[in-house]
Amino acid sequence: MAEPRTARPRTNAGPGRLLIAVYLLFAIAxxxxxxxxxxxxxxxxxxxxLLSALAAVVYIVAAVGLARAxxxxxxxxxxxxxLELVGVVGVGAFSLARPDLFPDETVWSGFGSGxxxxxxxxxxxxxxWLWHTSRRTQGAPS
Amino acid sequence: MTAAATTTGxxxxxxxxxxxxxxSLLVAVWxxxxxxxxxxxxxxxxxxxxxxxxxxxxxxxxxxxxxxxxERPGEPGSFFGYLVTLVCLPPLAAVxxxxxxxxxxxxxxxxxxxxxxxxxxxxxxxxxxLGG
Numbered sequence: 001m002a003e004p005r006t007a008r009p010r011t012n013a014g015p016g017r018l019l020i021a022v023y024l025l026f027a028i029a030x031x032x033x034x035x036x037x038x039x040x041x042x043x044x045x046x047x048x049x050l051l052s053a054l055a056a057v058v059y060i061v062a063a064v065g066l067a068r069a070x071x072x073x074x075x076x077x078x079x080x081x082x083l084e085l086v087g088v089v090g091v092g093a094f095s096l097a098r099p100d101l102f103p104d105e106t107v108w109s110g111f112g113s114g115x116x117x118x119x120x121x122x123x124x125x126x127x128x129w130l131w132h133t134s135r136r137t138q139g140a141p142s
Numbered sequence: 143m144t145a146a147a148t149t150t151g152x153x154x155x156x157x158x159x160x161x162x163x164x165x166s167l168l169v170a171v172w173x174x175x176x177x178x179x180x181x182x183x184x185x186x187x188x189x190x191x192x193x194x195x196x197x198x199x200x201x202x203x204x205x206x207x208x209x210x211x212x213e214r215p216g217e218p219g220s221f222f223g224y225l226v227t228l229v230c231l232p233p234l235a236a237v238x239x240x241x242x243x244x245x246x247x248x249x250x251x252x253x254x255x256x257x258x259x260x261x262x263x264x265x266x267x268x269x270x271x272l273g274g
Contacts, residue, residue: 017242021250024234025257032223040219 011077011133012069019129022122023063029115030056030107037104045104051091055107055119058084062126074130081126088112088119152269153208154201159266162197163259169194170255177248183239187251191239194258195232201262202229220268228261 012020034052042049058080065077092111095102105114112119169190176184202225215221235254239247 013242014244014246015249017238018246018249018253021234021238022253025254028227028230032227036219036223 010069011074011130012067016066016069016129016133019122019126020063020066022118023059023066023126026107026115026119026122027056027059027063030059033107045102048102048104048106048109051087051108052106055084055087058087066126066129074134077126078130081123081130084119084123085127088123092120152266153204153213154262154266154269156204158197158201158204159262162194162201163262165190165194165197166255166258166262170252173248173252173255177245177252180245181248182243182245183247183251187239187248188236191232191236191251191255194255195229198229198232198258215269217268221265224261224265224268228258228265231258231261 010016030052034049034056037045037049037052062077062080062084065073065075065080067073068076088108088111091102091106091108095106095109102109107115107119111117169187172190173183173187176182176187205225231254235251238250238254241247242250
């Protein structure tokens with residue numbers, strides 16, 4: 001509460017650190033899943049596996065962006081969270097509408113149902129956190 | 143010795159795994175209470191994570207012995223991926239909790255300790271695909 005205010009909004013402390021931890025867990029999960037799928041059976045479902053890889057990259061970059069906490073990091077995190085939200089909603093809808101396009105699961109299939117819907121909640125929390133921290137710094141008296 | 147244990151059961155499926163799951167959930171509840179009471183991670187959480195890590199390393203050791211004895215997991219790639227991830231989880235929680243000596247540190251411990259049992263179960267599933 002009483003910590004000195006810095007010019008830069010801190011996205012990597014307090015709840016932000018919890019967010020980074022969860023992002024890290026998903027980065028690990030998505031990376032290993034994508035690596036395994038692409039290495040062992042890429043031709044079975046290329047679209048699904050490339051999306052897994054994309055999701056993995058987005059989670060890693062989002063975690064780094066949040067952890068760097070500067071203006072650039074904030075912008076990177078904002079882009080990643082937005083892309084994630086679009087991805088999880090888009091892929092979720094597509095995987096229900098056209099299951100034939102997704103013969104194998106991705107992190108984002110069924111709105112992330114295979115992962116307790118956390119992939120759906122995570123970008124929303126990320127965006128809320130980014131919004132919250134930027135508001136707090138702008139509104140704070142110096 | 144139930145029906146599942148009569149065929150050579152999965153090495154990831156014994157008392158060690160059950161103990162790890164139970165301990166992990168206990169630490170998660172403890173850390174959740176700490177987070178709700180605005181407490182930073184306490185000694186109990188770090189001890190819990192350390193014991194959990196020992197259990198998981200024990201699980202890895204049992205698996206290594208089974209592998210040396212000629213047993214093979216059903217999905218080797220996934221299995222070893224989960225195993226490596228699993229033994230990294232408690233140290234990850236401990237490092238992040240040390241960096242964040244606030245209630246959110248406790249929340250991190252809680253989150254990681256909720257994920258750990260899931261990974262243990264997935265580990266068991268990836269061993270058993272062929273055996274079933």
